[in-house]
Amino acid sequence: MSNAPDALALLRDYRPYFEKIPSIRRPTDSIVPIPLPTVRVRQPRMREVSGLLDNPYERLQLSCDIALLMCDPDWQIKNSEEIFIFIHRPGEEFSNLLRRWRMTQVALGSEYLWDMPLGYEHMLSEGSDKKYPLFILLEESHDRICRGLQGARLPYICQSVSCEDPAPASMVEAAP
Numbered sequence: 001m002s003n004a005p006d007a008l009a010l011l012r013d014y015r016p017y018f019e020k021i022p023s024i025r026r027p028t029d030s031i032v033p034i035p036l037p038t039v040r041v042r043q044p045r046m047r048e049v050s051g052l053l054d055n056p057y058e059r060l061q062l063s064c065d066i067a068l069l070m071c072d073p074d075w076q077i078k079n080s081e082e083i084f085i086f087i088h089r090p091g092e093e094f095s096n097l098l099r100r101w102r103m104t105q106v107a108l109g110s111e112y113l114w115d116m117p118l119g120y121e122h123m124l125s126e127g128s129d130k131k132y133p134l135f136i137l138l139e140e141s142h143d144r145i146c147r148g149l150q151g152a153r154l155p156y157i158c159q160s161v162s163c164e165d166p167a168p169a170s171m172v173e174a175a176p
Contacts, residue, residue, distance in 0.1 A: 004028035007068050010085070013157045014134060020081050022072055029073035032120050037067040039127065042111040059115070060107050063100040064133075069114065071123060078114075080128040087136045094148035101133045101154070 008027045011018040022030045040057035066085040071078045086100055114125035135149055135156035149156045 004031045004033060007031050007033045007066070010134075010136075010157075010159075011068070011083075013159075014155060016155070017083055017132060017134060020070060020083070020132075022070055022079060026073040029076075030071060032069040032071055032078070032117070032123070034067040034069065034114070034117055035065070037062045037064065038115040039108065039112040040115065041107060057113065062107060063103045065136075067114075076123060078123050078125065078128075081130045081132065082128055083132045083134055085134050085136060088138055088141045088145060090138075090140060092145075094145050097135065097145065098148070098152065098154075101135075104133075105131065 005028055008021070008031060011021065011031075021027050038059055038061045040059050043056060043058045062084070064084040065087045068083040068085065069078050070081045070083075084101070084104055086097060088097055108127055108131060112127040114127065116123055116125050133154055135154060137145060137149075137156055137158045139158070139160050141158075146156065146158075
């Protein structure tokens, strides 16, 4: 999910967010995935000496697993919609999963700038007002997590994870 094709495959499972992709013909150019995202949040502070209000940025790591930023594929400009992916962790209770979303909402309640990944530094990185969560439940996620998300009216999808063994490296014999 940390690359555009995987993010696209994930969004196909939740149609309302799939429809937010700016260009279906060029979806990999329309999604900027940021694993374990960080933002710079403007934190007003008082200067002790002058008593003036100072507005430096403080860097925060968000409590989501992946942020998906939508962008115009031609202009390479970030759009106003942001999707935050929360993957249910083994043994994580519903309240902790929900708390991660709420902490993300609170952190992004002020003016913020994205720390953009390599290759996307040229994009305008200001935050937006349109923040959408998406919760990923795994096969081992308890049914009460699903019921809790339904009760909170939060979007989720169930995914199965298959860990395939990588192909064994071919043995190359050294010439005598």
